[in-house]
Amino acid sequence: MILQKYIFLFSIIFIKNIISEKIITEAEDGKLNSKLSIFSNTNGYSGKGYVGKFENDDDILCVTMIAPSKGFYNISISYLASMGTKTNEIVINNIDSIEYEFQENSHFEEEHIGSYFLNQGENTIEFRKLWGWMFVDYFAIEKVPDEIMKLDFSKLDKNLTNPNATSSAIKLYNFLLGNYGKRIISGQTGKAGEFGNEDINQEIDHIYKLTGKKPALWNTDFIFKSKDVRDSFSTDDYILNGLSWWEKYNGKGIMSIQWHWNVKGLNDDVYSFYAKNTTFNIEQAVIENTWEYNKIVADINYIASLLKKLQDVNMPVIFRPLHENDGDWFWWGGLKHSKACAKLWKLLYKKLVNEHKINNLIWLWNGKIDKNTPKEYIDLVGVDIYSNVHGIFRNQYLKYFEFFDFKKMIVLSENGKIPNIDKCVEQDVWWGYFMTWNLEYILTEEYNENDFIKNVYNNKYVITMDDLPSFNVMNTNSNSNNNIQDSNNNNNNEDNKNKTTIEFNSDEINSFVIKNPNIFSIILSLILTTKYFLI
Structure with a gap:
């Protein structure tokens, strides 16, 4: 078997060495804004020099690449980051972008940044300053065969992680699954701490006035529901508003709940969900019977009582706690808390599901993907993207889809600019849904132009509230998964033995x-x- 494998790999190396279709454009041949310069004092560059340093916020380098045919191309950048690891933005044809982290190095080296769709003929690639302070030598493109770019959705999990999921949660999950790869669900975040808010000139009302439609997916937040906040003020009508929303639409709506978890540290005067504003220690919070542990368990128990009221009226919920834990801005996030965050996720899951019998949840993970990621307790995977363009974000999508072995649906759990739906369809990037952030991200034209919003909500590939069935179904599930089952699984496993x-x-x-x-x-x-x- 080893010999066979190396024959195969040797063949690859041999063919690679005799074929090369890489197309290179030197950075110094591109369009530089007035504050960028061409340098030549460090050895190892190609061409006549290299471009840097990207010191100013408006520094942009734009090159034109000529693609011999339409399709996907690998894009690589030769760079020097001798001043430290730097993240900067690359924008392709003004319709796709990625914020890419260039690792610190001491010499020019080529970095593959992803595969992107290019038109036949001229294409623009822009290198925009975020952190800046690095140098670019050249850009390279290399054609990717179309055969390998088509995504396979056949491995998606047919079952929720909770075997006791309510019939309404199962129906919602199956709706998500049935539309995945076919249509994209529209979503909108409302006012923080409001549940089903449709106030005049607010987010939902604004979209309806523009498009005549409402988003299929709404969003609310447990931001004011931890004990530290409740001790300061009351929002007793919160769940009542949610129940009224559910009744008004007879279950023909989808609700997502996130949780900006406000807490005080032991000696803090104020509560916060921001790590910089609270001394609350997540590492202690996952150790049983500590002060921190008891504090979060009390909050979980209260949240369970709220979710129970939603479960009692058959409302399924896409639940997004501990969100954006890949960043270090929330007390539960950051690389150093990766293991503790995963433990807290499991604690939250087990408390709600096993102890409180909260079974109406679809669990959405929005954060780190590493060895600690609690895959067995995750139903959906969310990615948050705030871009300068109405992009497609295929490489970010693939990063998560591949990590979860093509088994989990990937959604845009937060976005600034709404993605370009037609380009997503063309390039086979099927975000399960988008969820535009509130306030200026939807209420002004700074991020989403009115005409663009109209086009999105009237796109045949976009699901709005009008397209939804009622998810208000009585629970008939008794300790079993009623999700779509593959009747051939057992036979296939036996055949493969x-x-x-x-x-x-x-x-x-x-x-x-x-x-x-x-x-x-x-x-x-x-x-x-x-x-x-x-x-």
């Missing part, structure tokens, strides 16, 4: 297919003509 296969690590596959895409078609031919090696 005696099969001999060669398995490759996913990193190996990515290395020769994604990063060396121009050899893919020839590799396929090689496999077919030498298939006896794999028997």
